[in-house]
Amino acid sequence: MSHVTALLPPQAPPPAPAKPFTTGRFFGNLFIGVWLALTIGIFLMMVEGWDPEKFTKYGPSYLSGLGVTLLLVGLSVVLGGILSLPLAFARMSKNKAFSWFAYGYVYFFRGTPLLTQLFLVYYGLGSFSAELKAWGLWWFFRDAWNCALLTFTLNTAAYQAEILRGAIESVARGQHEGAAALGLPKRIAFFKVILPQALIVALRPYGNEIILMIKGSAIVAIVTVFDLMGETRRAFSRTFDYQAYLWAALLYLIIVELLRNLWAWLEARLTRHLKR
Amino acid sequence: MGGFFTAIVEAASAFLGIIDPLCGPIGIFKLFAGNTLLACGDAGWGDEIALGFLVTGTLAVATLPIGLVMGFFIALAKQSEEKSLRLSANIYTTLFRGLPELLTLFIVYYGLQILVQNFMTAIGYDGRVEINAFAAGMVALGVVFSAYCSEVLLSAFKAIPRGQYEAGYALGLHRGRTMRLIVLPQLIRVALPGLGNLWMALLKDTALVSVIGLPDILRQTGVAARVTKQAFEFYAIACLLFLILAFLSSLVFSAIEGWAKRSEVAR
Numbered sequence: 001m002s003h004v005t006a007l008l009p010p011q012a013p014p015p016a017p018a019k020p021f022t023t024g025r026f027f028g029n030l031f032i033g034v035w036l037a038l039t040i041g042i043f044l045m046m047v048e049g050w051d052p053e054k055f056t057k058y059g060p061s062y063l064s065g066l067g068v069t070l071l072l073v074g075l076s077v078v079l080g081g082i083l084s085l086p087l088a089f090a091r092m093s094k095n096k097a098f099s100w101f102a103y104g105y106v107y108f109f110r111g112t113p114l115l116t117q118l119f120l121v122y123y124g125l126g127s128f129s130a131e132l133k134a135w136g137l138w139w140f141f142r143d144a145w146n147c148a149l150l151t152f153t154l155n156t157a158a159y160q161a162e163i164l165r166g167a168i169e170s171v172a173r174g175q176h177e178g179a180a181a182l183g184l185p186k187r188i189a190f191f192k193v194i195l196p197q198a199l200i201v202a203l204r205p206y207g208n209e210i211i212l213m214i215k216g217s218a219i220v221a222i223v224t225v226f227d228l229m230g231e232t233r234r235a236f237s238r239t240f241d242y243q244a245y246l247w248a249a250l251l252y253l254i255i256v257e258l259l260r261n262l263w264a265w266l267e268a269r270l271t272r273h274l275k276r
Numbered sequence: 277m278g279g280f281f282t283a284i285v286e287a288a289s290a291f292l293g294i295i296d297p298l299c300g301p302i303g304i305f306k307l308f309a310g311n312t313l314l315a316c317g318d319a320g321w322g323d324e325i326a327l328g329f330l331v332t333g334t335l336a337v338a339t340l341p342i343g344l345v346m347g348f349f350i351a352l353a354k355q356s357e358e359k360s361l362r363l364s365a366n367i368y369t370t371l372f373r374g375l376p377e378l379l380t381l382f383i384v385y386y387g388l389q390i391l392v393q394n395f396m397t398a399i400g401y402d403g404r405v406e407i408n409a410f411a412a413g414m415v416a417l418g419v420v421f422s423a424y425c426s427e428v429l430l431s432a433f434k435a436i437p438r439g440q441y442e443a444g445y446a447l448g449l450h451r452g453r454t455m456r457l458i459v460l461p462q463l464i465r466v467a468l469p470g471l472g473n474l475w476m477a478l479l480k481d482t483a484l485v486s487v488i489g490l491p492d493i494l495r496q497t498g499v500a501a502r503v504t505k506q507a508f509e510f511y512a513i514a515c516l517l518f519l520i521l522a523f524l525s526s527l528v529f530s531a532i533e534g535w536a537k538r539s540e541v542a543r
Binding site: 013022024025027028029031032034035046107108110112113114115116117119120123124125126127128214215216217219221222229232236242245246248249252253254257 | 351356357358359361362363364365367370371374375377378383386390476480481483486487494505506507508511512515516518519522523
């Protein structure tokens with residue numbers, strides 16, 4: 001009987017098969033190239049057109065514009081959130097009059113562009129200046145900022161009412177029955193059992209709504225409110241420098257991305273008991 | 277050749293004149309608003325607003341196929357095995373979902389102008405280049421729509437089980453036919469509600485192109501409001517027209533949804 005006396009020396013693994021150069025890879029490289037070229041082009045354009053005088057002149061006004069945008073969105077989201085509570089309950093109520101009113105309200109504000117609503121409030125109500133003066137409301141509607149705040153509040157209330165209604169209706173029937181079986185009164189059951197579960201469902205849509213409001217708020221620039229977009233338009237109309245828009249784009253992107261990541265973290269944190 | 281095109285354009289406008297729901301022979305304004313500010317012709321603003329209605333509708337309808345096709349390919353790129361393709365698609369969506377639509381519109385409008393102007397100067401033409409507001413609006417809205425559309429389609433793709441593709445390959449269909457005959461019909465069914473929402477958003481975003489001077493509903497009613505000093509009435513009409521568009525498209529969408537779900541009815 002013969003047996004093996006010498007072990008084979010260790011050998012290198014066979015070479016990995018060459019990655020095929022697929023169409024997908026070609027297009028992937030092409031698009032990455034396009035993005036790189038665009039980034040470099042925009043960067044070079046900014047370096048070439050860099051003007052410290054313009055930067056010191058318009059930089060602070062961009063920041064104040066950013067403040068106006070954030071204040072406007074923050075206030076209108078909070079006020080709209082308060083207004084959305086009765087709306088959502090009216091929408092779910094068994095009373096036909098209430099639910100039809102809420103349905104009409106939501107349908108109107110979700111079915112028409114925000115810009116049209118803003119014009120309707122600012123220019124439209126502005127044409128009734130005599131009546132408004134008689135009622136002592138003219139000081140409010142004279143100012144474009146107030147009109148924008150009112151429009152945004154009414155608009156976001158409609159969207160938030162739908163979010164809230166959807167979330168409350170998504171809580172399973174068994175939760176209501178469980179609370180009733182424990183002998184909890186309706187009000188306590190709602191606040192302690194139903195609402196916390198509904199708000200977790202509503203968290204993501206709320207985040208989307210805030211981002212949509214930040215993006216939508218750019219239109220107030222058209223009715224002479226100097227938010228970030230308004231300051232951008234002012235800077236562009238004075239300098240005719242295309243960079244003005246690029247800086248605004250950068251600021252908007254930063255806010256939206258920050259908010260998106262904050263919301264992702266918040267959601268992960270608040271739903272950690274649901275992880276399996 | 278020129279005469280042929282003029283004939284086609286004339287025929288099309290004549291046809292549109294007949295079926296025009298606002299100012300045609302059986303139009304709403306013609307029938308009910310004969311002697312008011314909304315009358316058609318020189319006496320009122322009916323025909324101007326009808327033109328705006330047509331422009332808004334045309335812009336939205338013309339943007340839809342571009343956005344859908346681009347969104348479909350971006351969704352494919354996002355679930356590709358190729359890393360560079362995924363990365364570039366993700367940059368695209370992050371960018372255009374993060375920018376305000378108005379800012380995108382301005383960037384496209386002025387940016388295209390600068391690009392085309394530089395290009396024309398480079399090849400030796402030194403006139404002023406004007407970018408068509410309709411084209412700029414179509415590009416900007418299409419880009420935004422495709423970014424959102426790719427997300428909707430991506431989540432719809434995830435809802436289709438792997439076995440559907442495998443079944444297609446087992447039947448001997450190659451990748452394109454599997455996609456077209458097996459995956460796409462199911463994809464449409466799953467993605468339709470999301471696409472409906474996007475269509476509504478697109479319809480509302482068309483109001484923004486009035487800012488760069490396209491005569492859409494909002495611009496035409498705005499001009500009328502400034503001239504007649506009856507801002508509330510005209511902007512209310514603008515709202516009403518947008519509501520009508522939204523209502524009509526919800527009817528169309530429920531019809532399409534019924535069509536897409538016709539195989540489930542029996543169950």
